[in-house]
Amino acid sequence: MAVQVIGDLYVELDGKLAEIKRQMRQQGGYPFDPEKLNKFLQLAVEGRFNDNRCWCEKEGVIYFEVTSDGTTGPQWIERLEKKGIQLSKWAKDVLLSPDFKPTNGVTTEIAVLKGALFMDNDRITSKIRAEADKRKLVKPEAELGCLIRDTFTDEEIEAMGLVWIVAFHEPIKDSDGDPTLLGARRLGDGRWLRACCGLPDRRWLRDRGFAFAVSQVSS
Numbered sequence: 001m002a003v004q005v006i007g008d009l010y011v012e013l014d015g016k017l018a019e020i021k022r023q024m025r026q027q028g029g030y031p032f033d034p035e036k037l038n039k040f041l042q043l044a045v046e047g048r049f050n051d052n053r054c055w056c057e058k059e060g061v062i063y064f065e066v067t068s069d070g071t072t073g074p075q076w077i078e079r080l081e082k083k084g085i086q087l088s089k090w091a092k093d094v095l096l097s098p099d100f101k102p103t104n105g106v107t108t109e110i111a112v113l114k115g116a117l118f119m120d121n122d123r124i125t126s127k128i129r130a131e132a133d134k135r136k137l138v139k140p141e142a143e144l145g146c147l148i149r150d151t152f153t154d155e156e157i158e159a160m161g162l163v164w165i166v167a168f169h170e171p172i173k174d175s176d177g178d179p180t181l182l183g184a185r186r187l188g189d190g191r192w193l194r195a196c197c198g199l200p201d202r203r204w205l206r207d208r209g210f211a212f213a214v215s216q217v218s219s
Contacts, residue, residue: 035109054151055160062112062160062209066147070104073097076146080193085149090195093174094142094182100172102143109214110144111137112165115206126200128210129168137212142169144211145182149193154186163207164196171198 005013020037024030030037042056055064071079073095080087087095094100113131115123132138145167157165164185171179179198186192196202204210 055156057160060114060117062114063109063214064112064151065107065109066144066151067107068103068105068141068143068147070102071143071146072102073100076143080146080149083150083191085191085193086189088192088194090174090180091145091182091193094172094180094195095146097172097174100142103141108140108144110140110148110211111135111214112160112162112209112211113137114161115204115208115210116161120206123204123206123208124200125168125198125202125204128204132168132210132212135212137214140167140169140211140213142167142172142182144169144213145184145193148211149184149191152184154191157184157186160209161207162209163205165209165211166196166204167211 023032024034042058055062057063076095077087077092113128118128118131148165148167152165157163164183166181166183169181171181174180174195180195181198183194183196184192185194
């Protein structure tokens with residue numbers, strides 16, 4: 001139901017919008033994070049005032065931030081299993097590998113390229129990485145797969161329109177010597193952290209999302 005905005009409320013809202021414009025025009029630059037302002041205003045434009053989601057979508061790309069806390073691979077296994085999250089054998093291989101190197105206190109903005117951005121014949125690992133390069137996205141740490149699984153419920157992943165979110169980190173070899181990527185998957189039998197083949201010619205389905213790092217926000 002549309003509501004006509006008049007009187008003091010109109011003046012107050014108009015003044016706040018004018019103040020945002022004034023801040024953006026300051027000679028020294030906008031004093032806050034303009035990307036966060038952009039996401040906040042987009043929610044307001046869509047009327048999602050009670051939306052407490054920690055992610056947003058723009059032109060087929062999902063954005064959110066994660067912060068590492070120094071959790072090691074073996075600790076991730078224990079931490080996720082305590083929450084009832086299931087881990088495949090191959091995912092455990094990655095977490096137990098010496099090539100899995102955690103960071104601590106690093107906040108990173110993440111961009112998830114939705115599979116729908118690619119034609120079916122182009123949705124292969126090498127072309128997805130090439131598209132990420134064009135967008136100046138970079139490989140995340142392998143721990144991103146764990147952070148995504150720890151952060152998002154299956155319902156939230158479904159709301160994103162995805163079945164998988166795969167961290168496109170540098171592949172880590174599993175116990176069979178295959179290059180492997182970590183991914184959060186929603187299934188009917190509960191939350192999973194699973195492993196995916198990271199070969200360059202691997203073909204992916206449309207309902208997959210491919211997670212890259214946009215930038216390091218803080219450390």
